[in-house]
Amino acid sequence: MIPISDLISLLRDRNARRIALQFPAGLKREAYAVASALKEQGFEPLISGDPCYGACDLANDLLPYADILVHFGHTPLNATEKILFELIPRDFALNALETALPFFTEKRIGLVTTAQHAHLVMAMVEWLGKNGFEAVVVEGSPRTPLPGQVLGCSFESARRTGATEILYVGTGLFHPLGVQLATKARVIALDPFSREIQVVDASHLLRRRFAMIEKARKAKTIGVIVSLKRGQQRWDLARRLIALSNRAVLIVMHDITPDELLNLGMECYVNTACPRLVYDDQSQFPAPLLTPSEFEIVCGVRSWDEYQIDEIGSQ
Ligand code: SF4
Structure with missing residues (x-):
């Protein structure tokens, strides 16, 4: 179960009694245990x-x-005094990094990871140093406050390493693909639990995106979607995109689902x-769902050679 003794102290310090709990999908099964433990301590x-x-x-x-x-589960964004963020760090054995060593072609590498492993970043730098590699980690940004942290919508920490070879430590393939598209670097992705390693190749993803752009060129009706979720809202960008095409209208949504589209x-x-x-989800949608820069390509104000991965906070 998620340890909550520090959380209980924080809640008592703030004289909070009614506590709303929010978990991402991967942690939702912890909700009952956390709620029960808080209830036993007199909270609601x-x-x-x-x-x-x-x-x-x-x-x-x-x-x-x-x-x-x-x-639970994420670093702070749009924090207020009525919101507490409880990151759940996940440890792994540092010698998992051994698997990556034969894949490096340079002595100086950028190092990025997800929030769950960011507490191990300096230990990873030290371990790689002892094994003959200089790992470059940069300070966080407002959207990714931890050193070396990347998010699915922000690869700033990878870009600012300036490295031409980058090690991503974490699970899943989306983040390392994003790192490659954002930096054009050679990216090595290491899953620190399974110790699976991949040299990332974003070309398949780009081919699929190219096909969607070509399909979208024939569209007579276009909806530019703005989210009502505060950390995803990009009104100025949406208005700029609408102005690019007289076929485009604005759509405002809470949840963007295939059924609603x-x-x-x-x-x-x-x-x-x-x-x-x-x-991640294009195959579920009934029509091409383009990024802002892909739409600019459709509208002829950007060339395919200037393709840019979509990030929030970098525009
Ligand atoms: S916008 Fe998407 S990738 Fe960025 S934090 Fe929210 S859910 Fe994650």
Whole structure:
């Protein structure tokens, strides 16, 4: 179970009694145990049962019913004194890095990871140093506050290493693909638990995106989507995109789902909300769902050679 003794002290310090709890999908099964433990300590917990994908998507709508919202699993974004962020760090054995060593072609490498492993970044730098490699880690940014941290919508920490070879330590393939597209560096992805290693190749993803751009060129009806989730809202960008095409209209949504886009029935959509919707979920949507820079290509104001991965906060 998630350790909550420090959390209990924090809640008592703030005289909070009604506690709203929000978990992302990977931690939701912990909700019952955390709520029960808080109840035993005299608190009145309530669990957000809605989907949650990141700190961009805070359950602020529960705040009228609670003294404080505790958001688990992510680093702070749009923090206020009524919101506590509880990151759940995950350890791994540093010698997992051994698997990556034969894949390095340079002595100086950039190092990035996800928030869950960011507490191990300096230990990784030291371990790699002892094994003959200089690992470069940069300070965080407002969206990724921990050193070396990347998010699915921000690869700033990778770009600012200036390295031409980057090690990504973490699970999943989306983040290292994003690192490669954002930096053009050679990217090595290491899963520190399975110790699986991959030299990342984003060319398949780019081919799929190229096909969507070509399909979108024929669309007569285009919806540019703005999210109402506070950490995903990009109104200025959406308005700039609308002005590029007289076929484009503005759509405002809380949750961008295949069913709702099917109901709207347009031939192409442009997403200014979470970038991962486009890269991870395109196959579920009924029409091309383009990133802002892909739409610029369709509108002829950007060339394919200037393709840019979509990031929030870099535009
Ligand atoms: S916008 Fe998407 S990638 Fe960025 S924090 Fe939110 S859910 Fe994660």
